[in-house]
Amino acid sequence: MTTDNVIEISGLRKSFGAHEVLKGIDLVVPKGKTVVLLGASGSGKSTLLRCVNFLETPTAGTVAFNGRPVGTPKGAAGERSYSDRELRVLRARIGIVFQQFNLFPHMTALENIMEGQRAVLGRSREEAAARAEDLLARVGLAGRGGAYPSHLSGGQQQRVAICRALAMDPDVMLFDEATSALDPELVGEVLRTMRSLREDGMTMLIVTHELGFAYHIADEVVFLSEGRIYEQGPPEQVMLHPKGERTRQFMLGHSEFRLPHLD
Ligand SMILES: Nc1ncnc2c1ncn2[C@@H]1O[C@H](COP(=O)(O)OP(=O)(O)OP(=O)(O)O)[C@@H](O)[C@H]1O
DSSP states (O other), X not given: OOOSEEEEEEEEEEEETTXXXXXXXXXXXXXXXXXXXXXXXXXXXXXXXXXXXXXXXXXXXXXEETTEEOOOOTTOSSOOXXXXXHHHHHHHHEEEEOSSOOOOTTSOHHHHHHHHHXXXXXXXXXXXHXXXXXXXXXXXXXTOTTOOGGGXXXXXXXXXXXXXXXXXXXXXXXXXXXXXXXXXXXXXXHHHHHHHHHHXXXXXXXXXXXXXXXXXXXXXXXXXXXXXXXXXXXXXXXXXXOOSHHHXXXXXTOGGGOOGGGO
């Protein structure tokens, strides 16, 4: 089956014990597009991203990657269509960047970026190193490959983490509050890197609290509330002319994104 949607989520539910966090999500991420998830704390944004990357197993519903359903709930009818080995490679093709950079402290930046390429994709040392060098240059860190994470700023470490994900040639990149752990003066360099990925045509699903950035980068904004999609559409519509009261309250609550007609 061919599809222009890299990710297709349908009827996705996720419970932790009796607490149903996601209550039936239908969402597509088309190839080359950037979708931004907004919502109050606890609305389920991170859980949704983690289900897309199979770090969490959905309680119900499906996530399809390039037109192939990936997981079915344990015990549900129907088998997943990927083997365990395929799933490992697949996960690499769904890059994810977290708030915490999680670099290996005993490895240099270059080695951190080479690790997955060697272990999962079986690339040679030379090939993996060349790719890592290219990526470091692309994010403005040419020549810093020999540095250990403790000698890099938070913004530099996050850019190395982005390179690590990109080195696996992902079809989509997921960002879960990638700048939330950074000092304010370091946020911009990571956002610029994300913006340049968009300009290069990367498909992205982003959770962020940086609303100005969200407004400028998103093709589509999805506002989650209590585990459901409450409102979605182009950023101008959802963020400047929200239809729903909860979206409107959320936007009003973010003074840094105050726009005259919302006051
Ligand atoms: N592993 C888990 N076990 C139990 N409950 C969880 C787990 N992960 C998330 N939750 C709960 O799910 C709800 C949604 O959490 P989630 O992190 O997805 O929200 P969020 O919208 O990303 O919030 P934030 O903006 O604060 O990160 C919360 O009530 C949280 O406590």
